[in-house]
Amino acid sequence: MTDAPQRRVVYGRRRGRPLRLGRQALVDRLLPRLSFDLPAAGEFDPRPLFADRPRSIWLEIGFGAGEHLAAQAERHPDKGFIGCEVFENGVARLIGEVERRHLANVRLFLDDARLLIAALPPASIERVFILFPDPWPKQRHKKRRIVSRETLDTLARIMAEAAELRLATDDPGYFSSMLEQVTGHPEFAWLARRPGDWRARPPDWPPTRFEEKALAAGREPAFLRARRRPRPTSSAPVR
Numbered sequence: 001m002t003d004a005p006q007r008r009v010v011y012g013r014r015r016g017r018p019l020r021l022g023r024q025a026l027v028d029r030l031l032p033r034l035s036f037d038l039p040a041a042g043e044f045d046p047r048p049l050f051a052d053r054p055r056s057i058w059l060e061i062g063f064g065a066g067e068h069l070a071a072q073a074e075r076h077p078d079k080g081f082i083g084c085e086v087f088e089n090g091v092a093r094l095i096g097e098v099e100r101r102h103l104a105n106v107r108l109f110l111d112d113a114r115l116l117i118a119a120l121p122p123a124s125i126e127r128v129f130i131l132f133p134d135p136w137p138k139q140r141h142k143k144r145r146i147v148s149r150e151t152l153d154t155l156a157r158i159m160a161e162a163a164e165l166r167l168a169t170d171d172p173g174y175f176s177s178m179l180e181q182v183t184g185h186p187e188f189a190w191l192a193r194r195p196g197d198w199r200a201r202p203p204d205w206p207p208t209r210f211e212e213k214a215l216a217a218g219r220e221p222a223f224l225r226a227r228r229r230p231r232p233t234s235s236a237p238v239r
């Protein structure tokens with residue numbers, strides 16, 4: 001366990017327009033099966049969330065309306081997906097996709113993702129996505145950004161060796177900061193080899209609503225992939 005927040009620290013909207021009756025009924029029916037809470041204290045093992053105990057668990061933080069999460073879950077039925085989001089209308093949209101695509105490998109944590117990260121066991125997650133997180137461009141709000149040294153420290157703890165971290169943003173200032181944080185972090189290695197590697201979204205990375213909004217507004221999204229470095233092996237005692 002880490003010193004991460006013990007209570008919710010999420011800025012931004014939690015609720016938008018009231019849901020249509022049909023969608024509300026779907027949420028009422030499926031949410032109790034899909035969502036989970038954390039124990040009051042102690043570590044939280046995510047594997048029992050999934051009926052067939054997948055060997056890999058992927059985590060998406062701030063999935064928005066869930067386009068990327070649903071597409072990945074459909075492409076990878078052998079993996080377990082945990083999505084974190086606090087915006088209820090986005091959660092309802094994802095639940096619609098879970099039903100439409102018959103996804104059995106998605107579970108939802110509807111609170112501050114950092115509470116979940118703090119409770120997960122070491123090396124328990126194989127891939128993490130934080131796509132187009134709120135940029136908080138004003139100087140006085142920058143400390144609200146979720147991609148920070150503290151978040152990377154806690155992710156490094158829960159990520160398995162060689163696990164991949166995927167970040168995207170259309171805010172040039174946030175991208176510089178993400179790059180600085182990732183390349184300066186001893187437990188992550190940036191995977192780009194040439195400039196095009198961060199300008200083009202890789203083919204196995206489905207688009208999100210915020211990427212589409214950015215492109216429509218003429219902004220250029222950037223995509224960052226990093227690998228969690230191997231943990232140092234504890235040396236055997238010398239006799």
Ligand SMILES: C[S@@+](CC[C@H](N)C(=O)[O-])C[C@H]1O[C@@H](n2cnc3c(N)ncnc32)[C@H](O)[C@@H]1O
Pocket residue numbers: 009010011012013061062063064065084085086087090111112113114130131132133134146208209210211
């Ligand atoms: C700008 S939206 C991007 C949504 C989506 N990833 C996309 O690309 O379309 C950022 C989302 O992150 C969610 N969010 C912000 N902080 C969060 C946190 N601490 N835990 C979980 N979700 C969070 C917000 O509710 C919001 O829906």
